[in-house]
Amino acid sequence: MILKAPTIARVSRPGQFAMLKAPGVFLRRPLSIAGVNKDGIEFIYRVVGAGTRELSLLPRESALDIIAPLGNGYEYDLKNRVPLLVAGGTGIASLRFLALSMPVAGVLFYGGKTKNDILPLKEIAARGWKILIATEDGSRGHKGFVTDLLKRHIGAGRPGNMVLYTCGPHGMEKCVSQIAADNNIPGYVSLEEMMACGTGNCQGCAVKTGDSYKMVCSDGPVFNINDICF
Numbered sequence: 001m002i003l004k005a006p007t008i009a010r011v012s013r014p015g016q017f018a019m020l021k022a023p024g025v026f027l028r029r030p031l032s033i034a035g036v037n038k039d040g041i042e043f044i045y046r047v048v049g050a051g052t053r054e055l056s057l058l059p060r061e062s063a064l065d066i067i068a069p070l071g072n073g074y075e076y077d078l079k080n081r082v083p084l085l086v087a088g089g090t091g092i093a094s095l096r097f098l099a100l101s102m103p104v105a106g107v108l109f110y111g112g113k114t115k116n117d118i119l120p121l122k123e124i125a126a127r128g129w130k131i132l133i134a135t136e137d138g139s140r141g142h143k144g145f146v147t148d149l150l151k152r153h154i155g156a157g158r159p160g161n162m163v164l165y166t167c168g169p170h171g172m173e174k175c176v177s178q179i180a181a182d183n184n185i186p187g188y189v190s191l192e193e194m195m196a197c198g199t200g201n202c203q204g205c206a207v208k209t210g211d212s213y214k215m216v217c218s219d220g221p222v223f224n225i226n227d228i229c230f
């Protein structure tokens with residue numbers, strides 16, 4: 001979905017998100033900003049419930065009430081490290097924006113349950129990114145988890161030159177965080193928690209970090225991967 005919003009497009013950074021008001025649905029729903037163009041902002045979403053269903057039914061040229069950009073984005077001062085992006089399912093949305101914004105290309109590990117979860121990413125490949133795909137049923141790419149590919153890649157390379165970025169299901173992020181710790185690789189994780197306000201007021205999206213709780217919406221959604229207690 002592409003929304004015309006030139007001012008938001010100008011100030012949005014990879015990792016930030018929008019709260020969208022779907023018609024007839026009480027609470028706003030968070031969606032990552034998946035990219036920007038001169039005029040607007042792009043989203044990639046899966047229809048899972050009432051909010052995303054209503055969004056998917058909107059006719060072209062509809063007006064939509066959104067709050068954006070929200071949250072803190074990815075740090076990408078790479079210090080000569082090779083970026084490894086690990087996306088699961090719709091986690092590709094925020095990592096797409098990151099891959100399209102980074103000054104250097106790295107490797108994008110992209111996993112889904114089946115080939116139907118894997119979106120074409122020609123514009124990322126055109127920027128020199130290597131894209132490695134895994135599906136749980138083997139219908140596209142490696143059969144198994146995307147983290148199998150990540151482990152293999154790290155094992156064959158120089159972890160001291162790598163930096164990790166991940167967004168996707170909780171289990172995948174937990175595994176990436178363990179891989180980061182085992183190999184002493186710095187990294188960032190974008191968390192998805194259910195949230196009502198998106199601005200830190202309702203405190204519905206609290207997560208445990210070190211010795212305190214943080215709000216995914218206003219302190220994140222991107223955190224240092226070592227700070228999250230998965």
Ligand SMILES: Cc1cc2nc3c(=O)[nH]c(=O)nc-3n(C[C@H](O)[C@H](O)[C@H](O)COP(=O)(O)OP(=O)(O)OC[C@H]3O[C@@H](n4cnc5c(N)ncnc54)[C@H](O)[C@@H]3O)c2cc1C
Binds near residue numbers: 093
């Ligand atoms: C910062 C952030 C960015 C996000 N970006 C994207 C994106 O780019 N694309 C995308 O498709 N989705 C994204 N999501 C998830 C999306 O916001 C939820 O799936 C949303 O609830 C869908 O609304 P709905 O009304 O269609 O479904 P709902 O009726 O709200 O939920 C449908 C089902 O999904 C479960 N669910 C809802 N929210 C979450 C959640 N946050 N985590 C896990 N399970 C949940 C519910 O328990 C229910 O079973 C993001 C979430 C966050 C917090």
